[in-house]
Amino acid sequence: AQTVTQSQPEMSVQEAETVTLSCTYDTSESDYYLFWYKQPPSRQMILVIRQEAYKQQNATENRFSVNFQKAAKSFSLKISDSQLGDAAMYFCAYRSEGGGADGLTFGKGTHLIIQP
Amino acid sequence: NAGVMQNPRHLVRRRGQEARLRCSPMKGHSHVYWYRQLPEEGLKFMVYLQKENIIDESGMPKERFSAEFPKEGPSILRIQQVVRGDSAAYFCASSPNARGETQYFGPGTRLLVL
Numbered sequence: 001a002q003t004v005t006q007s008q009p010e011m012s013v014q015e016a017e018t019v020t021l022s023c024t025y026d027t028s029e030s031d032y033y034l035f036w037y038k039q040p041p042s043r044q045m046i047l048v049i050r051q052e053a054y055k056q057q058n059a060t061e062n063r064f065s066v067n068f069q070k071a072a073k074s075f076s077l078k079i080s081d082s083q084l085g086d087a088a089m090y091f092c093a094y095r096s097e098g099g100g101a102d103g104l105t106f107g108k109g110t111h112l113i114i115q116p
Numbered sequence: 117n118a119g120v121m122q123n124p125r126h127l128v129r130r131r132g133q134e135a136r137l138r139c140s141p142m143k144g145h146s147h148v149y150w151y152r153q154l155p156e157e158g159l160k161f162m163v164y165l166q167k168e169n170i171i172d173e174s175g176m177p178k179e180r181f182s183a184e185f186p187k188e189g190p191s192i193l194r195i196q197q198v199v200r201g202d203s204a205a206y207f208c209a210s211s212p213n214a215r216g217e218t219q220y221f222g223p224g225t226r227l228l229v230l
Contacts (some may be wrong), residue, residue, distance in 0.1 A: 004158075035218070045207060045221035050133075091158050092192070102172045103149055103161025104219060106211075 002027045002094050006107035008064030013082050014115045020067075021077045029111045031097035032066065035104065040088040048090070051075065076088045076105070079112075087114045118143065118173070120210050120222035121190075128228045136196040137225045143212030147189045149219055150183060153205040165191060199230045 003026045006115055014018035025034070036048040051068050058066050061082075067076045089111050093104040106115045121140040127137050141145040141148050147166055151159040160180035165185035176183065180198075185191040195202055205226050 037221075042223070043205060043226075044223050045209075047218060047220065050218055102164040103175060104149070104159070105161070106158035109156045 002032075002096070004092050004094050004105050004107040006090075006092055006110050007101040008110045009108075010111040010113065012115060013079075015082055017079045017082055018078060019082055019112065021079075021090050021092075022113065023075045023077070023107060025072070025073050025092075025094050025105075027096075029096055033095045033097065034065070034066075035064070035095070036075075036077045037091045037093060037106075038086075038088045039091060040085075042052040045053045045091075047063075049077065057085070064099060080096065082098065082114050084114050086110060086114060118197075119153050120145075121206060121207055122222035122225050124128055124225060125223060126226045126228070128230065129198050130136075130230050131199055132197050135198050135221055137195075137206050137208075137227070138190040139191040139193070139208030139210075139222060140190040141208075141222055145210035145212050145220075147176075148185050148213045149209045149215070150191075150193050151207045151209065153207060153224075155204075159207060162193075195227075198227075200229045203229045 005024045032053045034051045038046045038048050049061045063080045065078045089109045091109045092107040097105050149164050150162040153159045161175040163176045163183045180196045182194045205224045207224045208222045211217040211219045
């Protein structure tokens with residue numbers, strides 16, 4: 001079974017600074033998808049970014065980018081120019097490409113605090 | 117273009133009662149997933165359904181829980197004889213046909229069992 005580990009229960013960053021959230025995962029599969037979701041106080045789950053394992057290029061979405069290291073099974077999220085609205089829980093998630101479980105496997109989350 | 121809809125947003129039940137949670141997927145999405153989030157935890161997969169079929173229920177408790185996604189209408193997650201441990205946020209997500217497609221989440225239903 002796949003597992004996702006987020007080793008930072010809480011992170012704090014000054015507004016406008018850059019922060020990196022870490023995520024590692026364990027799998028025996030070669031094809032899969034990785035996601036970062038944001039959960040603000042409203043508790044709505046919002047997709048931040050997605051990465052296909054077969055792609056070597058790291059995904060980027062505006063101020064959000066990932067550092068995907070397939071051999072190390074690492075998938076960190078970098079948030080540049082942090083804004084107050086970035087404050088939220090961030091969850092890393094894994095999904096098999098096919099033939100296995102169809103649900104997402106989530107980490108326990110990192111609580112991101114933005115200091116004004 | 118409406119997103120995933122869930123209702124009710126908040127549900128209070130007494131022990132032993134039944135809870136029914138509804139989920140309408142995004143337009144054009146035929147795959148529905150249910151997750152449960154306990155306090156201070158990440159989401160845990162429960163069940164994956166397509167229209168009129170349960171595809172994967174490996175995360176669903178064997179007793180008291182059931183799910184359906186009828187040909188017409190929303191997907192329903194049903195919890196019979198609720199206990200205090202069922203108190204959690206229940207999220208529904210939907211995706212289009214292909215495997216691996218991104219799952220888009222609804223706002224969740226917060227269930228409180230008294």
